[in-house]
Amino acid sequence: MRLTDELGAWAARQRWYAGKSHRPRFRILDAQPASGGATRYLLMDDAGALPTLYNVPLARISAPADGDDVVARDGDDYLVDATRDTGFTVGTLAEMGVDVTRVTGSRVLTGEQSNTSIVYDVDGEPTIILKLFRTLHHGENPDVTVQRVLSDSGSPFVPRFFGSLDAEWPDIGRDSGAARGTLGFAQEFLRGVRDGWAVALEAARENRDFTDAARDLGIAVAGVHGALGAALDTTEAAAEQVEATGAAWRRRLSIAANEVPAVADRVEAIGALYDAALARPWPHLQRIHGDLHLGQVLAVPAGGWRIVDFEGEPLRPMAERAIPDLPPRDVAGMLRSFDYAGAVGDGPDPMGWASACRDAFVESYAAAPGAIDLDPVLLRALVLDKAVYESIYEARNRPDWLPVPLAGIDAALA
Structure with a gap:
């Protein structure tokens, strides 16, 4: 119960939390292994007009360092926002099928609202951007469908698409008992735009x-x-x-x-x-x-x-x-x-x-x-x-x- 409370309190303060017009009622729908030893918590808020499922990956560390965003305590360990953890960010990019051998670092962009964007340096230069979706839905996200199609067609009017990542989670409203949707995708980072x-x-x-x-x-x-x-x-x-x-x-x-x-x-x-x-x-x-x-x-x-x-x-x-x-x-x-x-x-x-x-x-x-x-x-x-x-x-x-x-x-x- 304590983890749910701490996780919910942290989520409700984030810019990507969409339920600011109501008092939230959170529960952890599922906890799944994620890249770099992190855990993907799927946090349900069912207090609004429509239940909303949030994607909250957390990394476990023994002691927070500068820049860590501490979300909760779990025994002697700390749970921190995994989007700032290199093991999670680079591992997630690799899961999308992207070559990460020349990735030299990653950082979260500020100012995002409904999603979280992570920029990766390749050989020291910002080259790739990953959009991590914070609200999850059954079905492939149109951002992935459309940008993949346009990139594959050679369109010069969209950034080049590199890959995406899906996940499944319990859904009693479906005959199969599970839903499947997009966690995020990676594309070309355009410098100086x-x-x-x-x-x-x-x-x-x-x-x-x-x-x-x-x-x-x-x-x-x-x-x-x-x-x-x-x-x-x-x-x-x-x-x-x-x-x-x-x-x-x-x-x-x-x-x-x-x-x-x-x-x-x-x-x-x-x-x-x-x-x-x-x-x-x-x-x-x-x-x-x-x-x-x-x-x-x-x-x-x-x-x-x-x-x-x-x-x-x-x-x-x-x-x-x-x-x-x-x-x-x-x-x-x-x-x-x-x-x-x-x-x-x-x-x-x-x-x-x-x-x-x-x-x-x-x-x-x-x-x-x-x-x-x-x-x-x-x-x-x-x-x-x-x-x-x-x-x-x-x-x-x-x-x-x-x-x-x-x-x-x-x-x-x-």
Whole structure:
């Protein structure tokens, strides 16, 4: 009982713990051998709306050293966060099939939220990054599926994929009595990269032309869509799928109208555009990024863009995250992100800056190899749906930012 209490108290303080809105109720579902003599504790929190399973590898040491993150005491020994233990980190990389003979060290990146990232030096240079998933689900993580497929296809728009690691755990809800899912994966570490949001924000603040970068980004997104469509299943948008999408749009619109008076004033016009989009021919559905914005792309020095984080919403079941979707949804997400960068950057002409970026992005996407046809009415509806969702979020969390999505709604309706 004491170990569960200490382990739970430590987990609840971590940035990757997703249950901060409720009082947790932890239990150790399983304890499994892990690399380097560590133990992988699978910690269940079943106090929230959905039970959540956490991946907590711990290393056992006799005395903590500088840098050790002590989680609990177990007799005379200490249990510490294994992601800072070289035996565990290098051993895990080896389990993924990666040659570790030239690995000279590893370190945990700070600032992570839903996952933990470990960077490995090869011959003294940072070369590999391992993403350790902290919330576990049955099924292969989309980040692994998508990045492996794109890497195998030779796509220049994602980091090179090196390997992944799975595990099984008890699950009485399944006929087999067990679930199996992804613990983490390793990929190329890109040196000197900058987060796309930071790069765009700086350009917007200085009112510096960003259209060349937006064009390159449009080519990258189109290339990813083309490669995914060629390598993974695509499907026609059946009537019931179109109807389900329309129902989701209207559900979000109803919530926004109840919480944001300015949206309520525009319900009729928004609904009319939704109706028009639902009546148009739709492109084939396929795997997409699903949460694309400027924070999900990396600017490589003299190397263009890399798209990352294909994981989707970490708390959604894997089966839902793998459902084929509309490629223009990714385009809409990026268009909204340009608007946010312009507004937050607060340069001398934020709307003009964002508009130029949007035009350049769409133009280059449409002309690029692998691009999906962008029906303008459907794209406007997807932009509207994104802005409607943003209005709900901003009204609840950042009221000062509410004008940003409202301006986006008006622009899409214009």
